[in-house]
Amino acid sequence: MQQIISVWVRDPRIRKNDFWHAYIDYEICLHTDSVCFTKKISSVRRRYSEFVWLRQKLQANSMLMVQLPELPPKNPFFSLNNAQQITERMKGLQRFLEQILQNPLLLSDSCLHLFLQSQLSVSKMQACAAGKTHFSVAQAVQCCGLRRFHSEEDLQKDLNMSCDSDSDSSECRDPELRIKDLTINKVESAASLDLMGSSQEETLSFSSGSS
Numbered sequence: 001m002q003q004i005i006s007v008w009v010r011d012p013r014i015r016k017n018d019f020w021h022a023y024i025d026y027e028i029c030l031h032t033d034s035v036c037f038t039k040k041i042s043s044v045r046r047r048y049s050e051f052v053w054l055r056q057k058l059q060a061n062s063m064l065m066v067q068l069p070e071l072p073p074k075n076p077f078f079s080l081n082n083a084q085q086i087t088e089r090m091k092g093l094q095r096f097l098e099q100i101l102q103n104p105l106l107l108s109d110s111c112l113h114l115f116l117q118s119q120l121s122v123s124k125m126q127a128c129a130a131g132k133t134h135f136s137v138a139q140a141v142q143c144c145g146l147r148r149f150h151s152e153e154d155l156q157k158d159l160n161m162s163c164d165s166d167s168d169s170s171e172c173r174d175p176e177l178r179i180k181d182l183t184i185n186k187v188e189s190a191a192s193l194d195l196m197g198s199s200q201e202e203t204l205s206f207s208s209g210s211s
Helices: 048-061 083-100 110-117 122-129 136-141 152-163 175-198
Strands: 003-014 022-032 040-046
Touching: 003 110, 022 048, 022 083, 022 110, 040 048, 040 110, 048 110, 048 122, 083 110, 110 122, 110 136, 122 136
Parallel strands: none
Antiparallel strands: 003 022, 022 040
């Protein structure tokens, strides 16, 4: 049976480092039933420079055996106020991820999983993938909080937004199963957060640089 990996890049937001410097990050939503992913539903935010890092790491780790797709080119005249430029870049980033996720060799790369399903910064992703942190890749992924849904109505709204994309996956054709899976993951996520809150000395300690 063919496994489904659906990814969306959406919701661009402007972030300010200080008064003079700002950047845009994007929400990356992943829905999958692939055995390659321990977490089947996730949502993280990444900026363009992190996509550049991911492509460089995947290229190096694949020993040049894989021809990686190109990222949308860096535009020296890119404007945070130009909606068309932002939309074009966002679509290009989604095409990049869609092609990456079709390659079985790349699906085994730890950097890809940390990029898609953890809140770690580039430096911490690199250290974790190299085994230089006190937490594993799987732990970093599991500690990435799932978006909080408060009712089945909210779940249905999210599913409808996801299925408004060009995806023709079976998940969109069977929303009741999707709601069930999301509800289960919501309960598991809440239990995990409660456990982390009551056992702070035993949980991972992420610095502010990992957000």
